[in-house]
Amino acid sequence: MRIIYVITTVGHGKGGHFHSLNTIANAIGATQKVHVINIGFKPSDVLDKVNYDYSFVGFNGYNFIITFTKIKKLIKQLEPDAIHAFDVESFAFSRLFSKGRKQSSFLNKCGGPNPKKYFPIPSQLVLFSKENKAYFEMNTQYETTNLALIPNRVKPVNIDKSRVESFYNTYGKTETSLLRIARIGKHYHKSIIQAINLVGWLKSKGLNVRLIVIGTIQSDDIYNSILDDIKSKQLKNDVIIDTSDAFTHNASELLEIGDVIIGTGRNFMEASSLNKMLLVPYRGSDYPLLVTDNNFDAIFSTNFSPRTQVANFDEVNNLEAIYYHLKNNKHIASKPWFESCFNIEKGADVYKSLYLNQDVPKNSNLIDTFVNILYAIKTFVLK
16 A cells, blocks of 8 residues: 655644654554655655655745646656645645545644634545544534544654753753743743743742743744743742753653653653653643543543643642642653553554545535635745
């Protein structure tokens, strides 16, 4: 079986869906023939080509026909059994080739909130979260689409011992370290503030604890506001923010430096492969939420995102539970969650089954195809 995956680089090419595609392509590529076509302004550095072949095709929004022709030549050479897009823009291309080959059109929605603007109508839609699946099930536009819930999958993390040692040489060690790996910008701003608030509260309870934030700066204004917040709370000696390439590149390889990980999405799953105690950002609270067996399913439904909400949440009880576990060195194991839900070694077979059992597609939606193409062109032209 040969699978082609397609993805577009509009911005930096380092978003979570690139990591998801890379992991899935490598896992399936271990036993099948896989080729990734990266379309856009520049190649993505995330796509490592370990177990798959790779092609980059330039696209700027103005050269749709030229790009289409180049990809068509590739498709003709490769003769894939399925073509699977990992974003809306790449689906504008892949759906045309799937139709020409009389195959199902495959699209991934890699987590995130439910769509608030245009989202195409594929034959097969793979979803990472129960939240997204419930949305599409309720939307009559997608009644002929096969909705497959396949939670994001990750490889067990390999720790880079030399960089861990370098971090300790730079910043030293403390009794307990909380770690938040996140880009410093609008999307993760509140989660970082929640982590800072938690460290301040735990310090007030007498615990020897620090916060480590590792991430690239997307917004200088937000970065500076975070520094001001740390200063105003008198936590300058208790919060480390590192934005250097030395530590932000493949930051998951440094997860060992955190005793407790404040994670979202892929980062949460990677930390669970190391059996770390886990917190998640919590919607409507000033502090992150402790993840336990009792609330795991509710948190899982939103793919461990900042949109998390659970029944009967009590902020005081949550804080006291975090304090109790840290004070008494009570560890909440997360490795069982990894093995049952996130391990890519078990998830690859689900994707292969999807390709092997694809239905012969019905007539495609010509209007939606046209809108999809216009959407892709507009996204690149306005970038």
